[in-house]
Amino acid sequence: MHLAEQMPVLPLSRELCIHPNSVWRILEHYVKQARQDLDLSKVVAAGIDECSKQKGHKYVTTFCDLERSRVLYVAEHRHAEVLQEFAQDFKDPKGNVEQIQQVCCDMWPAYISGVHEYLPNAANTFDHYHVMSMMNRAIDEVRCSKTKEQPELLKRSRYLWLKNPGNLSGAQTERIAYLKSLDLKTSRAYYIKLALQRLWSFQYPKVAERYLKKLYYWATHSRLEQVVVFAKTLKNHWDGVLNYTRSRITNGIVEGINSKIKTALKRAYGFKSFQYYRTIIYLVAGKPDLPTRSC
The missing domain is CATH 3.30.420.10 (Ribonuclease H-like superfamily/Ribonuclease H)
Known part of the structure; x- marks a missing residue:
């Protein structure tokens, strides 16, 4: 055998x-x-x-x-x-x-x-990796929709938005910091992603739910169509998303x-x-x- x-x-x-x-x-x-x-x-x-x-x-x-x-x-x-x-x-x-x-x-x-x-x-x-993957797709869709309008800024920037900040090189960190400082729709979506990542660190369900409610309001009022769709998906799966704070699986x-x-x-x-x-x-x-x- x-x-x-x-x-x-x-x-x-x-x-x-x-x-x-x-x-x-x-x-x-x-x-x-x-x-x-x-x-x-x-x-x-x-x-x-x-x-x-x-x-x-x-x-x-x-x-x-x-x-x-x-x-x-x-x-x-x-x-x-x-x-x-x-x-x-x-x-x-x-x-x-x-x-x-x-x-x-x-x-x-x-x-x-x-x-x-x-x-x-x-x-x-x-699975919160699946949730973050959905958020990344929303960010990428926002980026793609604006690349033709701002090619000099967004060209070859895809993985800057999708990677975790801790996995970026020094040069990539400098570039994403510059892009974040601009009033870009992709930057706004990225800030929502960073906020969503914090959700997984909460240990108490009630605290996590209060945080997610605020995040949901922010996302649905972002005027970013792809992010709004993502937020509504979270709303439809609310309990299962929050259950991570209890199960940690x-x-x-x-x-x-x-x-x-x-x-x-x-x-x-x-x-x-x-x-x-x-x-x-x-x-x-x-x-x-x-x-x-x-x-």
Whole structure:
């Protein structure tokens, strides 16, 4: 099994002098057995994210144990029913979906409705990296709309507005400071972004909500169409945005797992079955208790 964690299936089958389908059957047998023995009794926080398995928007949805950094379940699509699949799979070994108290995901409507319906005790936390990504898109749209009018100022400035200030070089810091000093619409949007970043540092929900209300008023009165749209999106997802102050969970762990998954999926190259993809994901990211000897 150790070889299977390190090598693509085709080279492994040649190494073992057996047919690739035999390798898959062995992997599926041991992975399935290991998943049946998983201890899920302490899982209280789950992260949900999608990972593209191939070009053309072919997604798989991953459910991860945020405390133990492991994949719990993999679904083929990203509609609301994947939550039902996860809930059923979670029950089958030794789990109880009612023990899950927190879920972190993006604002995809299917995930939101699925969590509400199939994870009855779970409070949704919208991943604040996703929220900041939405804010960055709004800033970039403002910048793009004004670049033709002010090309000498805004040309090649995109990443200055999108990066965190602490990640800028000395020259970039000087340039962004100059741009911020000007009465630019992009600068106004950027100031709102910096204010939004402060939200994640608050520890008390009531203080955070008062702050967000002021920020919402500022954004909706900014006369920046893209920022107003973003602010209204926050308003529609208010509780899930603020819930970060209670849960302190993000999908940073899930993003790291997905990066590992994308690398691992190359091992299934040439095999189109979703079942093969899922087996590889469980093998490399599910932390299964597998036999230590090779297949």
